[in-house]
Amino acid sequence: MSAKELMNFPRSYVIFIYNSIVTRHLRISLRDARWRMINIPKNARKILRTKIIPSIGAIWRGKLGNEPIFQVPKQLADDISVLKYLRFKDVSIYNLEGIINRPDGDIWLETILKAKPMRISIGHRYNVLRCYIGILLRILLNIMRFSDEDI
Numbered sequence: 001m002s003a004k005e006l007m008n009f010p011r012s013y014v015i016f017i018y019n020s021i022v023t024r025h026l027r028i029s030l031r032d033a034r035w036r037m038i039n040i041p042k043n044a045r046k047i048l049r050t051k052i053i054p055s056i057g058a059i060w061r062g063k064l065g066n067e068p069i070f071q072v073p074k075q076l077a078d079d080i081s082v083l084k085y086l087r088f089k090d091v092s093i094y095n096l097e098g099i100i101n102r103p104d105g106d107i108w109l110e111t112i113l114k115a116k117p118m119r120i121s122i123g124h125r126y127n128v129l130r131c132y133i134g135i136l137l138r139i140l141l142n143i144m145r146f147s148d149e150d151i
Helices: 003-007 019-025 030-048 073-085 105-113 124-150
Strands: 012-017 051-057 092-094
Touching: 012 030, 019 030, 019 051, 019 073, 030 051, 030 073, 051 073, 073 105
Parallel strands: 012 051, 051 092
Antiparallel strands: none
């Protein structure tokens, strides 16, 4: 493949959305993390106007060795189900060693492959927080607008 052909190769972006890590470090429920998981790639698709590949997980420890991971295959399969509902055809899983190294790796793989599209509803706490943040942003924007008019 020539350099010119490579330049015309369709671009895609991988968006890292690790719900196992987010739930532990942000101390939010898996349901709220999944709502976040829906919005990030949807918004990225609108902004970047190109193919987005969500990267989900984690199912095995990374370089640091202390990353929170999913403990059961259904947790990962539910993430895949949500992304299937959103019509994502390509998904990256971090990291596949988690399937290879587990004694029950075949069960993980089977559960993932059988995942069906699933719609989730927004968590109440997440919705309240999102509304408050929206109100706060509008107030701040109004303050900035009025302070600009004074100058």
